[in-house]
Amino acid sequence: MSEPTIVRFWGTRGILPVAATAQSVRDKIANALVVARGQGIASYEDAIRFIDSELDFAAAATYGGATSCVEVECGDEAFYICDMGSGLQELGREALRLVRRDRAGKFNFFLSHLHWDHIMGFPHFAPAFDDDCEIVIHACHADAEDALRRQQEEMSYPVPFDSWAARIRFVTMTPGEEIVVDGLRVTAMLQDHPHASYGYRFVDPAGRRIVYSTDSEHRIDNMEREDAFTFFFRDADLVICDTMYSLAATNSTREDWGHSSNLVAIDLCRQAGAKRLALFHHDPLLNDEEIQRMHEDSLRYEKLTRAGAPLEVLCAYDGLEVAL
Amino acid sequence: MDVSYAAVGEALVVAPVGRVDEASWEEFGRHLASGIEQAEQQSLPTLVIDLSSVDYMSSRGLRALTMAKQEGIGAGVSIRLAAPNDVMREILAISRYDRLFAVDPTAPGNGA
Numbered sequence: 001m002s003e004p005t006i007v008r009f010w011g012t013r014g015i016l017p018v019a020a021t022a023q024s025v026r027d028k029i030a031n032a033l034v035v036a037r038g039q040g041i042a043s044y045e046d047a048i049r050f051i052d053s054e055l056d057f058a059a060a061a062t063y064g065g066a067t068s069c070v071e072v073e074c075g076d077e078a079f080y081i082c083d084m085g086s087g088l089q090e091l092g093r094e095a096l097r098l099v100r101r102d103r104a105g106k107f108n109f110f111l112s113h114l115h116w117d118h119i120m121g122f123p124h125f126a127p128a129f130d131d132d133c134e135i136v137i138h139a140c141h142a143d144a145e146d147a148l149r150r151q152q153e154e155m156s157y158p159v160p161f162d163s164w165a166a167r168i169r170f171v172t173m174t175p176g177e178e179i180v181v182d183g184l185r186v187t188a189m190l191q192d193h194p195h196a197s198y199g200y201r202f203v204d205p206a207g208r209r210i211v212y213s214t215d216s217e218h219r220i221d222n223m224e225r226e227d228a229f230t231f232f233f234r235d236a237d238l239v240i241c242d243t244m245y246s247l248a249a250t251n252s253t254r255e256d257w258g259h260s261s262n263l264v265a266i267d268l269c270r271q272a273g274a275k276r277l278a279l280f281h282h283d284p285l286l287n288d289e290e291i292q293r294m295h296e297d298s299l300r301y302e303k304l305t306r307a308g309a310p311l312e313v314l315c316a317y318d319g320l321e322v323a324l
Numbered sequence: 325m326d327v328s329y330a331a332v333g334e335a336l337v338v339a340p341v342g343r344v345d346e347a348s349w350e351e352f353g354r355h356l357a358s359g360i361e362q363a364e365q366q367s368l369p370t371l372v373i374d375l376s377s378v379d380y381m382s383s384r385g386l387r388a389l390t391m392a393k394q395e396g397i398g399a400g401v402s403i404r405l406a407a408p409n410d411v412m413r414e415i416l417a418i419s420r421y422d423r424l425f426a427v428d429p430t431a432p433g434n435g436a
Contacts, residue, residue, distance in 0.1 A: 220387040223349070247383055248420035251390045263383040263419055271346055297418040304411055305345070305380050 002206040004323040006073040007238055007278075011066030011087020012316040014215075014244045014259070014281035015117050018065035024287070031059060057317075058288035064318025066090070067117040068214060068281060070240060074204045078106040078182040082200060082212045082240075087318060088121025096126045105133035105166075108181050110188075112214050113197035114139075114147035122148055123157050131165040138171045138181070140188050140198040145170050173198075189232045191216035193258035201232055208324045209235060211274075214242040214281045217258045218268075220251050226268060233272035237324045240316065241265035243279040243294070262298040269311050270302075276312040278322065291315065327355045329362060332372075332432040335404075336363040339374035339431070344385030352385055356392035364399045371396060374431040376407040386419050393425070406431040 011017075035054055041047050051060045067085030074080060079095055081088070099105040107127060112118055127133040137144060152161040173179060175198060178187045185203040190196060191213065199213035211233050218226055233239050245254045247261040262279055269277045279298060282291050295315035302313050314322065325348050326341040338359040344352045356373070363371045373389070375381075389403070396403045406428040408416055416422040 220390050223384055223387065226384075246420035247386055248424040251387060252424055261383070261419075263386070267346065267383045300414065301418050304414060305382055307345075 003075070005204045005206070005208050005210070007210060007240070007322045007324065008071040008073060009069075009087075009278075009280075009316045009318060009320040010071060010091040011069035011083075011085040011121070012063060012280055012282055012318055012320075013065050013067050013085075013117075013284050014242070015067070016284045017067050017086040017117075017120075018284045020062050020065070028059060035059075056292065057315075058292040061317070062288050063282060063291045063315070065284070066318050067120065068112070069121060070212060070280075072184070072202055072204075072210055074184055074202075075182075077104055078108050080108050080110070080181070080184055080202070082110050083112055083118045083214070084109060084120070084122040084125070085118055086121045086124075089124040089126075092121075092124065092126040092128075096130065099127065099130070099133065105130065106182070107133065107135045108184075109135065109137045109139075110186065110200045110212070111137065111139040111141065111144055112191075112199070112212070113193060113195060114141055114144060115195070115215070116151070118215070119147060119151060123152055123159060128164040128166045128168070131167075133166040135166050135168045136171060136181075137168065138173050138179075138186070140173050140175055140190070141196070142172055144172070187232075189213075189228070192219060192222075193217060194256075197258070199232060201236075208237050210324070211236045211239040213239065215258055216242050216260055217250065217256075218260050218264045219255075226264075229268050230271045233268055233274050236269075236272065236274040236276075238276045238278060238322055239265070239269050239272070239274045240278045240280045241269070242281040243298070244281050244283050262294060263301055266298060266302050266305075266311060266313065270306075270308075274311065276314060276322070278314045278316045278320075280316045282316075325351050325355070329359060330433070331366060331368060334368060335370040335372045335432050336366065336368045337372045337374050337406075337431055337433065339377060341377040343379045344381040344388070346382060346384055349382070349384035349388050353388035353391060356388060357395060360392060360396050360399050360401050363401045369400070369402060370404060371401050372404050372406050372428070372432055374406050375412045376409055376431065378409070378412055380411050381415055383419070386415070386421055389421065389425065404428055
């Protein structure tokens with residue numbers, strides 16, 4: 001039996017990092033204390049049991065506010081990381097701790113695209129300061145290096161790109177052509193987004209399939225192309241999907257913004273025979289309660305329209321780990 | 325997919341029956357386009373889509389509604405949804421399509 005592959009979410013917001021305010025934390029604590037009245041909570045363990053049994057996710061936790069960054073942990077030979085959003089800072093600190101305990105310091109990145117929220121974490125990536133580390137940045141955009149250098153020009157950031165101690169190189173991938181990266185099979189797919197974006201399909205040595213498909217618009221006048229996505233998502237153990245807006249918004253006020261909805265993601269995953277969907281790239285304007293409601297709506301839609309095997313619908317949050 | 329058309333007052337009422345999903349959304353869309361054409365030819369300003377017999381509608385069916393709405397604007401025909409059953413009412417709320425379309429509790433000729 002092989003070790004599980006673990007998908008770890010370090011950043012799940014779209015567009016802009018957000019943070020819980022002091023007031024929102026106070027509100028959660030106050031509401032929890034009201035619900036806990038008379039429960040006889042005398043220890044930390046009692047409190048955890050109460051939280052797990054009596055409070056819903058939004059009441060007891062937060063979906064977080066770091067922008068897109070997802071790690072696929074598959075063996076110890078290398079790190080595999082989708083996108084460099086602000087969640088990368090925390091990943092980098094944790095990874096460097098592991099590297100200093102003898103884990104291989106090789107980092108394979110896969111960039112969906114070059115918009116700011118997907119690359120802003122790289123200047124804060126601690127392993128880049130370490131000359132024992134190697135960083136390989138895979139992208140389908142030929143201008144990926146330009147984008148990363150540009151955000152570290154003096155007018156934007158104090159530390160220039162060329163000052164990194166780590167060995168850094170770029171690999172330009174071709175959509176549809178599978179490559180093998182330190183044992184992980186990877187294929188990219190072109191998606192509809194301003195300046196283009198690319199989804200990635202990963203297959204680990206045990207045959208587990210993970211799809212990362214963010215910042216991808218599915219247009220009403222091009223629904224035939226969704227068959228290509230169904231094929232790309234086929235039989236996936238986990239599909240991570242951009243579900244930033246409601247279906248109505250994606251074809252009205254948010255049309256051409258390059259994003260998708262929970263309903264389209266569910267339908268694509270179901271057609272593809274996928275096992276799990278992670279709702280991802282949450283709207284920064286939504287608070288925890290609103291994201292939780294979107295998750296509940298998604299679960300309900302999946303149930304209402306289910307015709308065969310159920311699709312497990314998760315709602316990604318910063319810190320979520322999914323073992324496959 | 326069974327679909328009936330009927331002129332009721334100032335509206336043409338289109339009433340599809342069954343599921344609108346990945347297998348039937350294109351046919352559903354053609355029926356809506358036909359309804360818009362018929363309404364335009366009969367100088368009826370409104371196309372009402374009677375949802376009372378729709379089992380469920382997937383995202384492709386919902387997006388076919390949006391395409392019909394856009395076609396209707398070009399033809400001078402406004403689109404209204406009517407008589408959603410419990411499932412369809414939920415799907416319209418979840419998708420936020422109840423904010424995109426006018427939704428009437430009943431269809432013309434059925435107690436409206």
